[in-house]
Amino acid sequence: xxxxFIISGLGVGGAEAQILALAREFIARxxxxxxxxxxxxxxxxxxxxxxxxxIELRESKSIFGLLSIAVKVARALxxxxxxxxxxxxxxxxxxxxxxxxxIRCAVLVSxxxxxxxxxxxxxxxxxxxxxxxxxxxxxxxxxxxxxxxIGAAPASKIGVVYNGVDIEKFSPDMGVRERLRAExxxxxxxxxxxxxxxxxxxxxxxxxxxxFAAFHAAIPNARLVIVGDGPxxxxxxxxxxxxxxxxxxxxxxRRNDVREVMNIADLFVLAxxxxxxxxxxxxxxxxxxxxxxxxxxxxxxxxxxxxxVVPSGDxxxxxxxxxxxxxxxxxMRLRLGRAARHRIESQFSLSAIAETWLRLxxxxxxxxxxMHLS
Numbered sequence: 395x396x397x398x399f400i401i402s403g404l405g406v407g408g409a410e411a412q413i414l415a416l417a418r419e420f421i422a423r424x425x426x427x428x429x430x431x432x433x434x435x436x437x438x439x440x441x442x443x444x445x446x447x448x449i450e451l452r453e454s455k456s457i458f459g460l461l462s463i464a465v466k467v468a469r470a471l472x473x474x475x476x477x478x479x480x481x482x483x484x485x486x487x488x489x490x491x492x493x494x495x496x497i498r499c500a501v502l503v504s505x506x507x508x509x510x511x512x513x514x515x516x517x518x519x520x521x522x523x524x525x526x527x528x529x530x531x532x533x534x535x536x537x538x539x540x541x542x543x544i545g546a547a548p549a550s551k552i553g554v555v556y557n558g559v560d561i562e563k564f565s566p567d568m569g570v571r572e573r574l575r576a577e578x579x580x581x582x583x584x585x586x587x588x589x590x591x592x593x594x595x596x597x598x599x600x601x602x603x604x605x606f607a608a609f610h611a612a613i614p615n616a617r618l619v620i621v622g623d624g625p626x627x628x629x630x631x632x633x634x635x636x637x638x639x640x641x642x643x644x645x646x647x648r649r650n651d652v653r654e655v656m657n658i659a660d661l662f663v664l665a666x667x668x669x670x671x672x673x674x675x676x677x678x679x680x681x682x683x684x685x686x687x688x689x690x691x692x693x694x695x696x697x698x699x700x701x702x703v704v705p706s707g708d709x710x711x712x713x714x715x716x717x718x719x720x721x722x723x724x725x726m727r728l729r730l731g732r733a734a735r736h737r738i739e740s741q742f743s744l745s746a747i748a749e750t751w752l753r754l755x756x757x758x759x760x761x762x763x764x765m766h767l768s
Contacts, residue, residue, distance in 0.1 A: 395425045395755065398476040400467060400486045403434040404450075406592060406623070406648060408673035409482055409507040412557045419558075419748040421445040430470055432463045432486060455485065464489050471497040478503065478755045484511050484519075487530075491523035501758045504530045505555070508670035509537035509691045510596075520546035528758050531555045533671035534692025555754065556695075557671045558747030559738050564653050564680035566735070571657040578619070578644060578658065585616045585720055588659035588683070590652060590674045593624030595667065598688075598707070600633060602665040605712040607637045613720045616642065621655055623648040656681040660727070661719050666690040667706060675701075676742050679734035684727050686715045700737040701730070 397420060404410050417427040428447040433455060436448065451466050453459040467489060471479060480503045481490040487504040494502055504527045520541070524530070530552045532538045542549045580586055587606060591597040599620070610616045618639065620630070627645070634643050649655055652674075656662070662678035662685045669691030676696050678685055685701035687693040694703045702719070704711035719727065 395420075395478065395752075396428075396474065396476045397425055397478045397480060397755070398428045398430060398471060398474060399480050399482065400430045400432070400490055401482040402432050402455075402485045404429070404431040404436040405434055408557065408671060412507075412673060413482060415558065415560055415744055416748055416751065417446055419744055420752070423748070423752070428470075428474060428476070430467060432467070432489075433459070460485070460489065464493050468493045468497050471499060477501065477759065480505065480751075483507055484516055487527075488519050488523055491526040494526040500762055501528045501755065502526065503528060503754070503758070506530070506532045506537065506541065506670070508532075508668065509534065509540045510668045517544050517546045524548065524551065527551070528762070529553070529754070531754075533557050534695050536692055536695070537670060553754075555750055556692075556742055556747060557673050557676065558744035559673070559676045559680045559742050560744045561680050561735075561739050564656065564677045566682040566731075567654070567657050570654045574654060574658050580617060580658065583615055585613055585660045586619055586658050587616060587661050587663055587716065588619045588621070588656070588678070589663050589665070590621040590655070590678075591664065591666075592622050593620075593626040593630050595626070596669070597622075598665045598667045599626065599630045601707060601709055601712065602663060603630070603633050603637055603639065605663075605665065605709050605716065606643075607639060608709070608713045609716045609720070610639065610642060612717055616720065618643040619646060619655075619658065620644070621646045621649050621652060653677070653681075656683065659683045661686065661716060663712075663716065664688065664693065665712060666693070669693055672696050676738055680738040682728075682731035682735045684719050684722075684730045685734060686712065686719065688712070696742070698737055698741075700734040 399413050420427050426445045430449045432451050433453055453463045475498050477500050479499045481487045482505045530547045535554050538552055538554050541547050606618050656678055662683040664675050664687045666688055672693040675685055675687050687697055688706035689703050690706045697703050702715040704715050
């Protein structure tokens, strides 16, 4: 099967990481994958895989940039003659739909990666271009329900396909834990709270820092580690300083070894205002870390009963949940971490999610064939 992934850009984020992981999985199963990145430069080190082609357009999101993208994407799709064109995120979803009449494309699938992709205009764009897509998916049931409710997609043409976690890549490793904690200056007695995510409003770092300040007052050996970069880095740094937490907080910036860094955590926390799936939470769970997350987007679906979910924006609930886990015995935290990993293995493994996608592609291709024959 020839599959084309189209995405707005291959920067740092859960959607981007998921596409690359699926590409590797599909190629391992004998399929050919082309990734078309519309804007910016690829922020990932791509593996040398036979059957993987990357096309970087490096355009802007200006009017002229989008027109150029549409022309270049249409040309690439006509030349590729793909069986499946699978687009990700708003701009890629809409552009591929609008050029559908001029491309050779057996099946077009659109995937949104959040329950909040923008305002009324974007909803209308989804609604009025839906006829050009064979199917739309989102990464959580709550997001799908919202898209149906606001009229972005009809219930008959949208469904849930969760993100998948490579459970071999993300797994507990005591050797890595000890090495990295030593490199970062943490002793075995210090309780490390980890979060991973871009420094953007959606991740609600002010809430996390406020909760950690109260948490640290009760748990003096606690340390906070933030992995990620973004436009709010200066504001986050200033807030940490103003909260008197500079000596107990490390801002590590963007890291290429997140799967290893996950191992340093005694507790993983995500304080988001809104989310799609919350891939970093699933990755932390796979690494056998206890997790506390807000109720944003699909996070409750990911965490289930293998961690703690608190109301989004509730600093007291977040602080209380963090304290509760810190005050557990090491044995209790280990049991909680093992339950978290078991949940990811049983419900969100990359292999199972890849199989779900391939079944969906086959169903949509068969439906197309039947339509042409009738």
